[in-house]
Amino acid sequence: MNSLNFNDVTLKFGGITALNNVSFEVKPKSLYAIIGPNGAGKTSIFNCVSGIYRPTQGSVTYGDNDIKELRPDQVAELGIARTFQNIELFENMTVLDNILIGAHRHLEYGAISSLFFSKKARKSELEAREIAEEIIDFLEIEQFRYSYILSLPYGVQKRVEIGRALALNPDVLLLDEPAAGMNNEETEDIARFIIDIHEEMGKTVILVDHDMNMVMDIAEEVMVLNFGEKLAEGTPAEIVKDSKVIEAYLGVS
Amino acid sequence: MRGRPNLYTDYSRESAIFSNNTQKVWFIVVIISAIIFCFLATDYWLLLLTTAFLIAVASWGLNIVSGFAGQINLAHGFFVGIGTYTSAIIGGIATSSVIGYELDMIIWLPLSGIAASIVGLMIAPITVRLKGLNLGLVTLALVFIGSHLFSNFKSVTGGAGLGRKVAKLKLFGVDLESGIQIGTYFLDKNEILYLICLTLCIFTGLGVKNLVRTRAGRAYSAIRDGDIAAEAIGINIFRYKSSAFALSSFFGGISGAMFFTVSGGVEPGTFNLLYSIIFVAIVVIGGAGTVLGPLFGAFFYTLFPAFILIAIKALEISEQSLPLNLGQIERILFGLFIILFLIFEPRGLWGIWFRLRNYFKAWPFSY
Numbered sequence: 001m002n003s004l005n006f007n008d009v010t011l012k013f014g015g016i017t018a019l020n021n022v023s024f025e026v027k028p029k030s031l032y033a034i035i036g037p038n039g040a041g042k043t044s045i046f047n048c049v050s051g052i053y054r055p056t057q058g059s060v061t062y063g064d065n066d067i068k069e070l071r072p073d074q075v076a077e078l079g080i081a082r083t084f085q086n087i088e089l090f091e092n093m094t095v096l097d098n099i100l101i102g103a104h105r106h107l108e109y110g111a112i113s114s115l116f117f118s119k120k121a122r123k124s125e126l127e128a129r130e131i132a133e134e135i136i137d138f139l140e141i142e143q144f145r146y147s148y149i150l151s152l153p154y155g156v157q158k159r160v161e162i163g164r165a166l167a168l169n170p171d172v173l174l175l176d177e178p179a180a181g182m183n184n185e186e187t188e189d190i191a192r193f194i195i196d197i198h199e200e201m202g203k204t205v206i207l208v209d210h211d212m213n214m215v216m217d218i219a220e221e222v223m224v225l226n227f228g229e230k231l232a233e234g235t236p237a238e239i240v241k242d243s244k245v246i247e248a249y250l251g252v253s
Numbered sequence: 254m255r256g257r258p259n260l261y262t263d264y265s266r267e268s269a270i271f272s273n274n275t276q277k278v279w280f281i282v283v284i285i286s287a288i289i290f291c292f293l294a295t296d297y298w299l300l301l302l303t304t305a306f307l308i309a310v311a312s313w314g315l316n317i318v319s320g321f322a323g324q325i326n327l328a329h330g331f332f333v334g335i336g337t338y339t340s341a342i343i344g345g346i347a348t349s350s351v352i353g354y355e356l357d358m359i360i361w362l363p364l365s366g367i368a369a370s371i372v373g374l375m376i377a378p379i380t381v382r383l384k385g386l387n388l389g390l391v392t393l394a395l396v397f398i399g400s401h402l403f404s405n406f407k408s409v410t411g412g413a414g415l416g417r418k419v420a421k422l423k424l425f426g427v428d429l430e431s432g433i434q435i436g437t438y439f440l441d442k443n444e445i446l447y448l449i450c451l452t453l454c455i456f457t458g459l460g461v462k463n464l465v466r467t468r469a470g471r472a473y474s475a476i477r478d479g480d481i482a483a484e485a486i487g488i489n490i491f492r493y494k495s496s497a498f499a500l501s502s503f504f505g506g507i508s509g510a511m512f513f514t515v516s517g518g519v520e521p522g523t524f525n526l527l528y529s530i531i532f533v534a535i536v537v538i539g540g541a542g543t544v545l546g547p548l549f550g551a552f553f554y555t556l557f558p559a560f561i562l563i564a565i566k567a568l569e570i571s572e573q574s575l576p577l578n579l580g581q582i583e584r585i586l587f588g589l590f591i592i593l594f595l596i597f598e599p600r601g602l603w604g605i606w607f608r609l610r611n612y613f614k615a616w617p618f619s620y
Contacts, residue, residue, distance in 0.1 A: 076487030
């Protein structure tokens with residue numbers, strides 16, 4: 001496992017600076033949270049990690065790999081998986097197919113083997129199915145296995161998206177607002193899944209969310225962003241007391 | 254397992270081509286009746302079904318790129334043309350104006366598909382970078398470039414208005430043009446063509462079904478439903494978009510090669526815009542992104558004119574008394590059907606079949 005490093009990353013869109021000299025390190029097997037007001041650049045960080053945006057300056061490295069040079073699918077090959085803020089599931093496919101697509105990188109046969117459903121294809125399909133079933137079992141979505149994404153409630157869709165990312169068997173999992181729009185009960189479920197993913201599966205988790213209770217509860221380390229700049233970094237206990245964070249984000253009571 | 258055919262006890266059975274016995278039985282019944290039909294039907298119906306099989310093969314091709322991978326392709330007819338002329342060069346007879354090498358069908362049939370898919374791969378760098386309407390426009394340009402090339406490349410195509418003879422029907426050195434004697438039964442050319450095309454059709458259909466239930470097919474659908482998400486989970490968009498174009502063109506090419514061998518000759522003007530659009534229409538009417546849809550669409554398209562003719566005869570209307578000629582009526586009704594399908598059944602004929610099937614599964618209960 002490798003650590004993920006941001007080194008003085010600046011990201012500009014024309015005259016707008018989305019990220020300004022942001023540096024941080026996510027150590028292997030840690031649970032790192034990024035918080036901040038809307039438009040602070042949290043999702044931009046995720047997009048820089050997964051290769052969708054290219055930083056204007058600075059570098060993003062994962063172990064020895066410079067992510068700036070890679071396409072999104074190559075980043076995924078390194079073992080970095082993500083979910084999206086506005087669910088980006090494959091809507092016209094079933095839950096099972098969505099999760100099987102996540103296992104894409106573990107299946108090693110091409111389009112020609114697909115056409116003939118060769119022995120190799122058959123074998124790896126069955127293996128992928130085993131992986132998918134384990135994930136379905138873990139996320140408690142058995143009854144939705146054959147449902148089309150379009151017909152599922154929001155909370156379940158969020159879970160399926162986590163499942164799809166898990167099917168990559170990644171080392172690093174980026175979760176973009178997994179608890180957004182959920183009620184307390186659903187948020188608790190999600191928090192439980194995140195803790196399990198982190199502790200039992202031993203994955204590095206980077207989390208973006210607005211639910212302060214959840215973030216402060218489960219995160220090991222928190223970074224606060226405001227207008228594209230890093231405001232503070234530390235353990236949840238330190239962050240809650242930080243006067244700049246209170247002013248910019250948490251609010252004075 | 255007996256008595257509980259829908260209870261799956263392992264994953265391999267669930268992902269099988271025919272996941273229950275009913276499907277298996279129907280598949281066999283349909284194929285056997287198609288073979289029996291070959292020996293009972295008149296030449297008119299044989300030819301009609303032969304074309305339907307071939308159009309189905311080409312539509313299945315287009316369905317891979319447009320239905321599954323979700324990339325608009327208005328140039329499918331161009332790829333069909335590439336396949337046709339490849340077969341004509343390799344399998345056709347040389348004359349003073351056109352070239353031809355009179356090789357065996359076992360050589361020209363796969364090569365016509367491969368040539369079409371190579372052209373598909375050649376334009377991949379452009380098609381992969383575009384999507385939506387922009388991609389549509391580029392493929393549109395391809396149709397015009399194609400028809401220009403076809404009409405001016407006289408040593409291959411014979412030139413506009415003239416055309417040429419296409420590949421000879423010779424398989425493993427046996428000349429099939431004049432029919433063959435098998436035991437006491439004499440198979441004539443039309444029956445041979447029918448059986449060859451039926452085989453092609455079955456294998457293409459099974460291939461497409463295999464594609465859908467495995468890695469490549471899922472990757473195509475993922476690109477259709479969300480290319481950013483697809484990329485983020487490790488699907489190489491460039492590779493899969495171009496392989497979708499290549500596979501689609503492969504089936505188009507093979508279908509073209511056979512199609513014009515059935516009809517005997519080909520004129521370059523055939524591969525115009527309308528020719529390409531018809532494939533799009535067939536896929537939409539049949540049901541884009543489904544396995545059986547293109548088959549339904551192809552049969553609808555080919556059998557539709559025949560049924561209009563029957564209807565006109567049955568109603569005892571003389572052709573002269575109609576305000577429009579038959580071709581015009583066909584086209585107007587076909588256009589009307591496209592509009593009706595888009596409004597009332599976006600899933601096409603497959604959607605209707607799907608609902609009917611589910612109705613009879615639960616019969617006599619309504620749900």
